[in-house]
Amino acid sequence: xxxxxxxxxxxxxxxxxxxxxxxxxxxxxxxxxxxxxxxxxxxxxxxxxxxxxxxxxxxxxxxxxxxxxxxxxxxxxxxxxxxxxxxxxxxxxxxxxxxxxxxxxxxxxxxxxxxxxxxxxxxxxxxxxxxxxxxxxxxxxxxxxxxxxxxxxxxxxxxxx
Numbered sequence: 009x010x011x012x013x014x015x016x017x018x019x020x021x022x023x024x025x026x027x028x029x030x031x032x033x034x035x036x037x038x039x040x041x042x043x044x045x046x047x048x049x050x051x052x053x054x055x056x057x058x059x060x061x062x063x064x065x066x067x068x069x070x071x072x073x074x075x076x077x078x079x080x081x082x083x084x085x086x087x088x089x090x091x092x093x094x095x096x097x098x099x100x101x102x103x104x105x106x107x108x109x110x111x112x113x114x115x116x117x118x119x120x121x122x123x124x125x126x127x128x129x130x131x132x133x134x135x136x137x138x139x140x141x142x143x144x145x146x147x148x149x150x151x152x153x154x155x156x157x158x159x160x161x162x163x164x165x166x167x168x169x
Contacts, residue, residue, distance in 0.1 A: 086132030098168025
């Protein structure tokens with residue numbers, strides 16, 4: 009029987025190679041709303057939400073001044089940040105738009121509502137909120153039936169106000 013991770017297992021943090029540390033700190037800190045918790049000079053920084061030590065690590069150890077990773081190569085597709093409710097997701101999306109960062113897309117997946125964009129280094133970013141499990145779409149046999157329909161971003165933004 010294959011090994012299984014315990015149900016309490018979580019993804020603890022991401023650590024991204026970035027080309028410009030200050031620009032990345034501004035984006036993940038000021039735009040997405042994470043707090044700078046520690047910094048290692050001009051080479052690395054860690055940001056978190058709440059009192060957690062870090063959800064995001066940023067470094068320039070191998071990437072200072074480099075260009076973005078090639079699109080047609082193995083690697084991280086996107087990082088995803090789960091917001092606790094629709095209003096906080098809408099507020100984060102509003103900050104992204106106010107920053108001038110364009111959205112790549114937005115989708116209602118039935119289980120979640122998600123907005124997609126790119127960070128200043130071209131890394132994919134998903135901002136989302138989960139619906140309560142009781143509201144997840146299921147077929148007649150109870151199997152999960154995720155969807156990919158249009159998300160009304162204007163309504164999401166209005167809820168943030």
